[in-house]
Amino acid sequence: MKVPLAVINDTPEVEELKISPDYVRISAASAMALRMRSGRFAREFDFGGINILLNYEEGCLSDCGYCGLARTRPGDYEDKSFIRVDWPLVSMEKLAIRMGEYKNKLTRLCISQVTHGRSHKDTIEITKMINKYVDTPLSILAAPPILNRARLQEYKDLGVDMIGIGLDAVSEKVFFEHRTNVPKGKLKWSNYWDIIYASRDIFGPWKVNIHTVVGLGETDRDLIDIFYHLYQREILPYLFSFNPEPDSRMGKWERSPITRWRRIQLIKHLIEHHDLKREAIQINDAGAITGLRVDEEKIKDVVTHLDKGKPFKTDGCPSSGGEDGCSRPYGSYRPTDSYRDFPFLPNDEDIIRIRKELNLENLLIK
Amino acid sequence: MKQIGNYLIDTELYYDPKNHFWLQPNGDFIRIGFNPLLQETSGSFVAILFENIDKELSKGETFGSVEAEKHVAQLILPVSGKIIVVNDLVLTNPRWMNTDPYGKGWLVELESTNFENEKNDLLSGEKQIEQWIRSEIKKYEDKGWIARP
Numbered sequence: 114m115k116v117p118l119a120v121i122n123d124t125p126e127v128e129e130l131k132i133s134p135d136y137v138r139i140s141a142a143s144a145m146a147l148r149m150r151s152g153r154f155a156r157e158f159d160f161g162g163i164n165i166l167l168n169y170e171e172g173c174l175s176d177c178g179y180c181g182l183a184r185t186r187p188g189d190y191e192d193k194s195f196i197r198v199d200w201p202l203v204s205m206e207k208l209a210i211r212m213g214e215y216k217n218k219l220t221r222l223c224i225s226q227v228t229h230g231r232s233h234k235d236t237i238e239i240t241k242m243i244n245k246y247v248d249t250p251l252s253i254l255a256a257p258p259i260l261n262r263a264r265l266q267e268y269k270d271l272g273v274d275m276i277g278i279g280l281d282a283v284s285e286k287v288f289f290e291h292r293t294n295v296p297k298g299k300l301k302w303s304n305y306w307d308i309i310y311a312s313r314d315i316f317g318p319w320k321v322n323i324h325t326v327v328g329l330g331e332t333d334r335d336l337i338d339i340f341y342h343l344y345q346r347e348i349l350p351y352l353f354s355f356n357p358e359p360d361s362r363m364g365k366w367e368r369s370p371i372t373r374w375r376r377i378q379l380i381k382h383l384i385e386h387h388d389l390k391r392e393a394i395q396i397n398d399a400g401a402i403t404g405l406r407v408d409e410e411k412i413k414d415v416v417t418h419l420d421k422g423k424p425f426k427t428d429g430c431p432s433s434g435g436e437d438g439c440s441r442p443y444g445s446y447r448p449t450d451s452y453r454d455f456p457f458l459p460n461d462e463d464i465i466r467i468r469k470e471l472n473l474e475n476l477l478i479k
Numbered sequence: 480m481k482q483i484g485n486y487l488i489d490t491e492l493y494y495d496p497k498n499h500f501w502l503q504p505n506g507d508f509i510r511i512g513f514n515p516l517l518q519e520t521s522g523s524f525v526a527i528l529f530e531n532i533d534k535e536l537s538k539g540e541t542f543g544s545v546e547a548e549k550h551v552a553q554l555i556l557p558v559s560g561k562i563i564v565v566n567d568l569v570l571t572n573p574r575w576m577n578t579d580p581y582g583k584g585w586l587v588e589l590e591s592t593n594f595e596n597e598k599n600d601l602l603s604g605e606k607q608i609e610q611w612i613r614s615e616i617k618k619y620e621d622k623g624w625i626a627r628p
Contacts, residue, residue, distance in 0.1 A: 149627075
């Protein structure tokens, strides 16, 4: 009896690596907006801010204690959540085509880099591909460890209009505590600031934003100091509320109390839009805000009438018309939580809740 | 099971058209879960909370809430009765509601108190269920809640 010979393929099947620039991750909200994933928002509103995240087999080489993508967070990179939710992996070509189909709905696009040797080159490729299909304003959330002036200039030359820097930690001490261990270095406080100032030079006033996270162990004074520092240089601070990522090194940290968060939102808004003077903010020896010397009526006006809750909206890059373009719905809170930042203007019921959370009576110094 | 659109629907069950529950009666006891269309258009479930267990509840009262990545909804009882069992599996892993809505992803079992009368408000039979699911798919597509190929 003849025994058939085993068939051996000349070319063994190799699983295709789904990495950038051919593949990217997009936020769950972006996937829903582009109908690449089914789902709905807790409250209906127009959403057109698309967040794109570079994807590599090795993941991000940084190891920030609060981040879902941290190198040493348990689990495979593919399965890791980022800001607590899945980021679906999609073909970049399919995404670009889909964005073209929905271009009238889009308000702002953002490519988030990760710390990886290919990030810069792939950001260029992806930007070129996006430019073929849509002219929606494009930001890059940059990874300073892989950047320099020349690379920033390349982005500008390709039409990128805003640069975001995820500084996150607002003091050198907090930065050192939570953002260490990049194998080839450069994840340094000074390096981040070099890139911030270079971005400001290249992109111009109010075209650079710095992500500042509330709840990483910084003091209120640290936050206030950085707000003034940035505004003086015509750089925008964007506020984020720390939201512990399960299994990350800071997974069991408490969130910043809601009252502290609301007060920081309000004070940042007053500095940005109402010329709040530094000396009006009373801070104790521990660095905590203890009072605000502002006319109470003015504050009430700001909160309830004048701005209709604008201080509590999500900080994000604008649309081409100057409206809010990126709102990251449910990015730093769960749908069951009080909205830490609102992707739309808070309604009357929200304002009542915000007023309670602010506890203004205990903040104002008459 | 019947394929309706992209959904495999068990047409031998009852359906609550307001809240998209399926109901499987067994004597006075009824098992309740989400139908496949509801689970998909809610997004990935991340948490479920049951309330008012072991209490006599009327149809329309809440028995908890469910949270998906970007969405939260109250659980509204489709028929009157007392919830006597909750599914521990979905409490520990809410994703079962997405991946196996008719099986491991069921929610609660209740002892009904008025099912004979209240079942008239539910949908049953292949024709009625199919018609309803198709119209709901269309509605959800128009709202942009269903992914396109």
